[in-house]
Amino acid sequence: MLRDYFTRMSNGADIEFLIAYWSFTSDRNGLQRFEQFRTIIDRFVRDNAQRPVSLSPTCRSHLLTDWITRSPIGRIGPNEPVVALEAAVLEILEQVQPQGSKLPWRVRAG
Secondary structure (H helix, E strand, O other): OHHHHHHHOOOHHHHHHHHHHHHHHHOOOHHHHHHHHHHHHHHHHOOOOOOOOOOOHHHHHHHHHHHHHHOOOOOOOOOOOOHHHHHHHHHHHHHHOOOOOOOOOOOOOO
């Protein structure tokens, strides 16, 4: 039901991306974080993504490069920063967050 609601919104994919990021950051298991990152890349970032988000080509390239680097490892530690993902969140927040409002997103400074 919630996914249907976001599907109808003009920036619904961007908001889904932010929710996926929040889920990624709240998980402490390295294998689960890796799978969540894979889902973010597949669903929102790849050229043939189901729900492509509004990212600059540079940001998208950095995310895909980060994924290629991490994919053979198969895990992302709970305190391991994913700078490209954090940069993508900041870029999306600039687009969806109304001027002057504060959303409850925590993004580590790279």
